[in-house]
Amino acid sequence: DQQVKQNSPSLSVQEGRISILNCDYTNSMFDYFLWYKKYPAEGPTFLISISSIKDKNEDGRFTVFLNKSAKHLSLHIVPSQPGDSAVYFCAAAVFYNNNDMRFGAGTRLTVKP
Amino acid sequence: DSGVTQTPKHLITATGQRVTLRCSPRSGDLSVYWYQQSLDQGLQFLIQYYNGEERAKGNILERFSAQQFPDLHSELNLSSLELGDSALYFCASSARPELSDGYTFGSGTRLTVV
Numbered sequence: 599d600q601q602v603k604q605n606s607p608s609l610s611v612q613e614g615r616i617s618i619l620n621c622d623y624t625n626s627m628f629d630y631f632l633w634y635k636k637y638p639a640e641g642p643t644f645l646i647s648i649s650s651i652k653d654k655n656e657d658g659r660f661t662v663f664l665n666k667s668a669k670h671l672s673l674h675i676v677p678s679q680p681g682d683s684a685v686y687f688c689a690a691a692v693f694y695n696n697n698d699m700r701f702g703a704g705t706r707l708t709v710k711p
Numbered sequence: 712d713s714g715v716t717q718t719p720k721h722l723i724t725a726t727g728q729r730v731t732l733r734c735s736p737r738s739g740d741l742s743v744y745w746y747q748q749s750l751d752q753g754l755q756f757l758i759q760y761y762n763g764e765e766r767a768k769g770n771i772l773e774r775f776s777a778q779q780f781p782d783l784h785s786e787l788n789l790s791s792l793e794l795g796d797s798a799l800y801f802c803a804s805s806a807r808p809e810l811s812d813g814y815t816f817g818s819g820t821r822l823t824v825v
Contacts (some may be wrong), residue, residue, distance in 0.1 A: 602753065632813050641713060641801055641816030642754070687753065698767065699814075701746075701753035 601625045602690050604702035612710055617675040619705050621688030624669065628690040628700075633662060633673050636685045636704070645686075646673070649693070678709045714738065717802050717817035725825055729790040732820045736783055736804030742766070743785040744814060745777055748799040760785055792824045 603622045611617045619633075629650040634642035648655040648662045648671070655662050661674045675682055685706050691699040714737035724730055736743050741762045746754040747770075756769035760779035771777075774792075779785040789796060799821050803814035 600753075604753075607751075634813070634816075639818065641715070641717075641803070641818045643713070643816065644813030647813060689754075698756060698769065700756070703751060703753040 600703075601628075602688055602700045602702040604686075604688055604705050606705050607703070608706040608708070610708045610710060611678050613680055614677045617673075617678045617682065617707055617709065619673040619675075619686050619688075619707065621671045621673075621702055622669060623671075623690050623700075625690070625700075626669070627692050630691050630693040631662070631664060631671050632689045632691075632699075633660075634687040634689060634701075635682075636687060642687055675707075678707075680709045680711050683707055683709050713815050713817060715740075715802060715804050715815050715817035717800075717820050719820060720818065721821050721823075723823045723825060724792060726792055726794060728792050728824075729788065730792065730822065732787040732789070732800050732802075732822070734785045734787070734802030734804075734817060736785070736802075737815050740804035740806050740815070741783065742805045742807065743779055743783070744803040744805075745771075745785070745787050746801040746803065748801065748819075749795075750798075754801060757787070789822070794824050797822055797824045 632647040633645040636642040664671045685704040687704045688702040716735040743760045745757040757771040759767040777787045799819045801819045803816045
């Protein structure tokens with residue numbers, strides 16, 4: 599069962615522009631959401647998270663937006679840089695049951711110089 | 712270097728064989744998680760250990776087993792291997808079972824079953 603979906607397998611943007619990566623979830627019990635970034639030959643690295651009590655969390659160039667009614671979250675990267683080129687995974691969990699964190703299939707972002 | 716060490720990095724083996732994947736968590740982390748990533752799939756949670764005790768099981772096959780040792784390193788054992796078991800296997804660790812910091816992942820073991 600795919601409780602977390604990233605429907606865009608890939609995204610290409612120009613350097614300096616905004617990158618928007620989307621994620622949908624189906625389980626209304628999820629109350630904690632994370633984004634991970636993965637470079638080739640490396641494990642995923644934690645990027646940013648958001649609790650369901652918030653609708654926005656910002657960290658430098660990265661902002662995550664949560665729309666609970668639509669069961670949708672998005673990651674905005676502004677401005678995009680070539681070093682941001684990676685696979686981005688969305689993840690969701692019930693905070694106190696984090697051993698059941700569910701991941702999306704990932705979106706490959708390419709930022710062109 | 713994330714601090715989570717997985718060995719070996721690559722493994723090629725034949726169907727029906729058994730392999731052991733090893734994970735050393737980040738220093739001080741008590742929780743270890745194992746994930747499987749098949750081609751073009753998201754990471755599938757397999758199993759979690761906390762301070763030596765099994766804490767949760769996900770989509771782990773009966774042919775797979777794991778354990779966490781007193782020194783907190785963990786091993787994932789895969790037996791009676793099938794072609795479909797070919798995947799990237801990630802280990803992650805965290806200091807405690809909360810998500811505020813997320814998990815720290817190792818670089819993975821790529822298993823190829825031929």
